[in-house]
Amino acid sequence: MSLGEFDLIAKYFDRPARRNPLGVGDDCALLAPAPGMQLAVSTDMLVEGRHFLPTVSAEALGHKALAVNLSDLAACGAEPLAFMLALSMPKVDEAWLAGLARGLFALADAHEIELVGGDTTAGPLNLCITVMGQVPAGTALLRSGARPGDQLWVSGQLGLARLWLEALHGPVALDGTDFTAARLAMELPNPRLALGRALRGIASSALDLSDGLLGDLGHVLRRSGAACHRDRTPLGAEIEIDRLPRHEALARQPEPIQQLCMLCGGDDYELLFTAPPGAHGAVLEAAAAAQTAVTCVGRITPEPGTRVIDRNGAPIATPWASFDHFAGPTP
Known part of the structure; x- marks a missing residue:
């Protein structure tokens, strides 16, 4: 029965x-x-x-x-x-x-x-x-606290879950070990609770990466811009693509696939957060206490828009959109 x-x-x-x-x-x-x-x-x-x-x-x-x-x-x-x-x-x-x-x-x-x-x-x-x-009370990390000059940080590694989708749908071929690593990243994400608690009083803003770095960063830039500009003009950001942390399985892929997965992949469930430059050491201490790797990948700028640059400071085109539940990804 x-x-x-x-x-x-x-x-x-x-x-x-x-x-x-x-x-x-x-x-x-x-x-x-x-x-x-x-x-x-x-x-x-x-x-x-x-x-x-x-x-x-x-x-x-x-x-x-x-x-x-x-x-x-x-x-x-x-x-x-x-x-x-x-x-x-x-x-x-x-x-x-x-x-x-x-x-x-x-x-x-x-x-x-x-x-x-x-x-x-x-x-x-x-x-x-x-x-x-x-x-x-009063210590929660919010999306609205970023300010121009703040450093931009991410936890863990980016893009591995999206790499699994690329392999599943055909554009990418992965060997057994890399395929398993990518599948586990998609199916068994690790919520960064200890890091979030450790960053209270240090980070100026934070959110989790669920829909892709570029799209989720946009939420911080809009909310923070609204908090510091009367006309609600969004802030901007500069991302150094060579600093983005990636799993070796992703690093073995062609550069366009790496960029797509790290910038627009989604399902990372890592923390994206900002902190003043003077808090750099405190961020690293908090990450060590939480036993979570973090990487400084860029900075917040006063000018609206997100620029992705290479190691020489040259801009990189980003012809992709992050995931949207109604529009879907645009690879």
Whole structure:
């Protein structure tokens, strides 16, 4: 006999809360952040065929569904507290649900975040997670704090997830080792929570890289420009392409493929952040404490627009667009 909705929840998603103060099991979850803290809340949705392929393992899907939401908390410098899961699926598949729960809760336990509610229904495969975290009042990292002269930083490496898509769709050929590395980058992103917390009070702005470096940087430039210009003119940026950190699998590809993947790839879930030049040493100390590699890749400029330059300062054409859920990428 197939499981009903509430039996399904009880078997795969209901477990005792491991941290307080949380209230679970009623019509609403009750959360109380610690005194002097603000709640940080974000929602992300993963839709089959749009964000993941039917061939992805259930365990990897559970990991990624939570990871992409935790990445938003990282970008605000928040500490994870609780999350909710809304799950739509065509039919009950207990083996698949067991794998999903394993991947989901392995990452949840690693970051001490509790599942406190949600919803399940029949329909196309779709996972929607809402995360809640807490951050000391007034210390959250925002997109609006960048200023001209600030250095531009990224964590980790860029472009490997997009490289997997390029190999999957045919333009790029990868050997087994490189293909596996690229696939793991796409399916098992690592939210940079420790780095986000370490950057509080150091970084002037931050966001996570989900839709590509050029597109996501544009959000910082617009929000920061609106914060410092009466006419809301965006700030600008200069990116030194040779400084962009890349996996050896990507470095083996032709230069145009490298540029496409690093600048417009999306699904990196690394942190993009800015900091004043005088905070350079503090950034490196924070990164070391968080055990996360960071690279200074450019600077914020007062003139609108993003310029990508080579090692000699010459501009590089960037004829691509970052991912847009309705327009799609333009390779």
